Structures are given as structure tokens and as C-alpha cells.
Amino acid sequence: MRYTRWRKTDLNKVRAAHLPSAAAPLATTLFLVLASSAAAQETREFSTQSGTVLVETLATGLDHPWAVEVMPDGALIVTERPGRLRILRDGKLSAAIDGVPKVAERGQGGLLDVALDPQFGTNRTVYLTLSARGEGGYGTVAVRAVLSEDEQKLTDVREIFRMNRFTRQGLHFGSRIAIDKDGSLFFGIGDRGERDRAQDPRDHAGSILHINADGGIPASNPYRGGTGGRAEIWSKGHRNPQGITFDAKDGKLLTVEHGSRGGDEVNNPQPGRNYGWPVITYGKDYSGAEIGEGTAKEGYEQPLYYWDPSIAPGAIAVYRGSMFPEWDGNLMIAALKYQLLARLERDENGAITAEERLFDGEFGRIRDVIVAPDGALLMVTDEEDGAVLRVSKAPTQ
Template structure:
């Protein structure tokens, strides 16, 4: 077994993760369950809490990056080269028309998709993507409306674009978490230029917060002031690729890539600095020490970190009914070791153990969500990427 080390910092109330905001209506459950009948290559895996079944819902996707559940039981999926598709009743749609042009450069392309809290009536979706502009490439966020037949986007409007582009191809972020008031939280990485994460007048290396129309929420720490850009919520992040709210306590949670070690789970607070690259639990890929150590006054500590890195792609908190024994646990999709990790938490929110699932079985797991029926949905970031469903195996 590969040697692994994980560490939890802090004592309680670790905020959690990405779960679908859509209601689990009966028609949804019927349609969603239909995927199981159409799935191929179902496999059983033993876990510490019982046996799970992993089914392939779709394959042949080109580097899928994100998946989200729709109210009618379908799934909407992004492909990094720039395609947005719908998976319904075991069939993938053609690419949805009207998706804005993306700059598929390095790690960039079409990234996250999120459904507005009122999607069932307004058909509004949000996309993060890498765009090309003056100086190179950067992260943007787009709002659009999905047609009733699901074949096209209309009224696409860019509501955010980061303020400084670079020709570097890494660390674009960028998942979206939608707050109860409909405002959007999302992360942008340091774009491969670590010092930018310490500049509150630079969007790189930050968690950002905007309203659904692109305006600035009143709760933002630098709104109306000179201490930083009005959109910035927190700074000092290396590459936050997972972000969500715990539906139980409403706390914001991120997971971000470290270098060679130092992947972190954080609870971003307004105006706080999370340290990168001044402090980190990782080293440079060359083995050289980074920054000034692992702690410094005025800089926040992570709630949890990994060393060595697992390369986290997304994070979710389990609040479903299918696996009640996982209630409140953190689920993190991992690219490096091609696995899903489950962080077991006690009643105070403290991480007490880690279980690693599907190690190397399916490829690079990029996203994980909790579906309304309590199953997990994952996508694999491969040239022949898949959509997978994890459910409790039938008892004999």
C-alpha cells in the first residue's frame, strides 16, 4: 500500500461541500434511477461501510470537467475543449449551441457549470471558462439561458473577467458555489505566478464573490474601499478547484491544489489571507522549500491538508439518504492517484479518518456531486472521459 499522510487542523465545525441544490422530486428520482438500467460495466467495490456499485452512465466525452443534476433527472456536463452536453436516459446530446468561445489553452477551457437556484423557471446557468484577451489568457464567468429543448444557449453574457491575463496555461480555477441569496462564489488560481495570490488588487489566487448580474455584494470585505478589489472575498489561494456550501450549516468550503504536498481544505472568510506562497505545507516540485514555513501571524491555517498531494479536483459534502453512514463526510475527487477520498468527520466536524476509494480504477476523477437520490455522480478527466454513478450495492 502506498504510504499516505493526512492532517486535520482545527478542532470543529469544518464546513463542507458541493451538493446539488435541486429538489429531489419524485419524477426526478424515477428518471434518475432509469440511468441504472441503461448503465454499462457495473462493478462492485468494498468500502469500510459496505459494498458500493459503480456504473458507467456515459463514455466518449473529451476531458469532461463538471457535471450537474437537472430538475428533470438529466445531467449537464462540460467538456474542456468547449462543449456543453446533456445526458438523459443514457444518451448524450449533441453539443449545445451558443456556448461562448473558450480558449482551450493548457489547463484551461470550458470549466464549471452551475444551475441558478431558480433554474426550473428561469433556465439560467453559469459557466466558468478560460478566455483569450490582452496579455494572454484568463478566467471569465458567463451567465446564459438554456432553451426549453436543451439544444441551445441564449442571452449569453460575460458577467466577470479577471483583471490581468498571462500566457501561462495553469491554475485557472474555477468552480462555482451559489449562496442562498443567489450570489456566486468562485475561485481563480494564481495562474502559475504565486506572488499574485498575495496581491488583493489582483484577481489571481483569490476566492471571488459577485451577484448574479455581476454587481458587487454588500458583504464583500473590500467593497467601496481601497484595501483590495471589490470582487475579492479572500486571498492567498494557490489553485482552488473545489468550492461549495454545506447545505446543513451554510458554511463555505474550498479545496485547492498545493505544489508537491500542501493540498488544502479551507473555510474562506471575508478579507482573510490563506497564505500561499508565503506559508504552505508543500514544497516546490524541485524539492526546494517554499516561502517562510507552515505558519505566520496574520495568515490562516487550512482545516485539512495532504502530503503528498492528491491533486483535488472537486469537493462535496455528503447529505444524502442512500449512505446515511456518510452523513457530513467530505468527498474529494482526486486526479493524481485517480481516486475518490472520503474524510470521515465526527459530530464536532473534526476529521477523524480518511478512506480512499477506486484508487486507479477509473482514471483522473475531476468532479463529484451528490445527486438528489443520494447516489454520487463523478466524471473522469480523460480523452475518453466517463460519467459514473456510485450507489449502494443491492443486498443479497
């Protein structure tokens, strides 16, 4: 598999379509109205390789927001890591929605991703990932629930996945959700700070997982039936995959994961394949020591792309919007360490050919990025005073 190496000296400076298809033209119109009426609006202008963009602050005062999604009427639903789920509408943040399961806010854990069922407009179903307390310590859990019509509480809350081994570690919980066209869920869990777990096919840690919307096992899973590995596992050898999305054009699954000191990766996980951690990696230990057996070995997949040094990627999306046609097919990566948004260009074969960096250090740790129905980008910043931001094209003079 082809891969590309990034070094800081090679680059200039600027994720995207994980919206459910249910939000369509009505949501686009309403989103534009809601965005323009946002009370917190502060707008800044930035130059990019393809023109000038505007970044509007839609809301502030969020406590470590982790994820954002657009609802069918254009309002935004946002998670906060301490365990709150809130809605941003008409520039105002709602009170915390009742009924969210209790989270274990430990280290990197807490309330993580939110995703809307493709039929949310009629069934009001949402999916959440979170870290929970259980036997042995803490681990990643996925739940589904129904948002009440008045948007004040979750009902019919059901756990649909619980990782099989909890520990006291507060690291590498994952865990974003990507919903396939059949309604099944893909999500990642990191190695939980215990690197060898990523190579154990009977351990959920260090894996991309794949389950049906009710928690059942899809027929396409490589270990369905439990032969050779846990039935929910799709792929192994992942250190801490915090970004996952589908390309709406070709259905390709793409992930982004944290390396150690270097070695962040973009991958296209295939069923039953092993993506190397910690046997092969392009990173080193934080102490500077070598990890594993080098950067390549038979039986282990190469990344599509990697970073050295690490940018600490938090989310990934494929741009398929109308506002920036020049970005069509580009990957958008939210990054924490350098507090930036990376735009990765791809050729006709999907190989990553160039990177542009945006907003380096301007807004804090960028945790999530998605594409809104109108083609703008939405981002959240993982800070004590976290914000929701909207990136749009500046009007031509």
C-alpha cells in the first residue's frame, strides 16, 4: 500500500463529511440562517492556498467539547467530555440534556462522540461513545438512545457495546463513530495505554470495531462466530484511532490515529488486517527509545500517510461539499498538538500528495471537524472554554 511521509520543513499551512444523509436541502437553508444569527459571532479572516476563508465563532463556554453534529433542522448537537450533551440553536446553548449515561471522566475519557442515526428525522435515535467504570477499572462503551421531541432528555437508553477488558489506565479510549450505508457502526478503541493489547485479536483494545445498530455482529466481520478473534473486531494494530469517516463518493473507510512521538497515521482499515502497532511504527517512545521492529514487516499494513513529528490528530473527514469545490475529495484532519486543521490533497488513485496547514495555534486544540450541509466546515476546540467554529468561503470582492 502506498504511503507518504510528512516532515515539518516540507509543508506550508489549512476533515469532512460525516453528516447523516438525512439532513438535506431544508437543513442547508436553516443552517445558513442559524449560523448567521449566532450570538457569539466573532469572525476572522485567513488566507489559504485556494483563497480567503472566514472563521466564525458560533459558541463559547463549552467544557472540553469533543464532537459536533448537525441536526435535520440545522441546529447543532455537541458533546462535552465531562458528560454533557447540549444543543446549539439560534446562537444559544441549551441546558444539559437529561438521561445521558454516567461517564467516567478519567484522563482522556468521558463523553466522546455523538452520531445521528440516518433516519433521525423520524426515529430520533442517537449514538454515543463514552468511557465508563466497570469491573477492573475503565473502558469504552457505545450506547444508543432516543432524543425526546422537546430535546430535553434521552429515553430508551441501551448499551450496545462494552469492551471486554477494563483497566485502571486513563488513556486511549478512542472513539469516534462512522455509520455505514447499511446503518451499521464503525468506531475505534485505542490500546488503553498497554501497547501489546493492540496485537491480541481477542482483546477489543487497539482495534477498529464494527457492530450493527442493535449491537449485533455484521456478516462482513472477519471474526464473526468468534473464530480467531473477537466477533466485533474489524482490524487490529491501532494505537489510538480517534478519527473515522466514510468517503461519500466511493464508500471507503478512513481513520486517523495518534502515534507516540511521531507516527500519527491515516489508514484505510480492511477486515482482518493488522496495522502494525506496536510491532511496526514510524514513531519512537516518548523517552526516545525505539519501538518494535522498525517501520515495515511482512504481514503488517503500511499507512496511507503519516506524520513525523506528531500533530496529535483528533478527527478526520472527507470533503464532499459545495462551498469549496477545489477541496473535493480532500481529507480534513483536526489536530490537537499544533492546534491546526490539516488539508490533505489526494490524486485520482486516492494517494495523498500534499498537505496544507490552517489556523496553526489560532484557536487552541481542534478536536473535531465535520462538513455542514451547506459545505462549510464545523470544528470544536478541546479547551476549558471550548468553542464551536464555522469555516466558510469569504465573499469575492
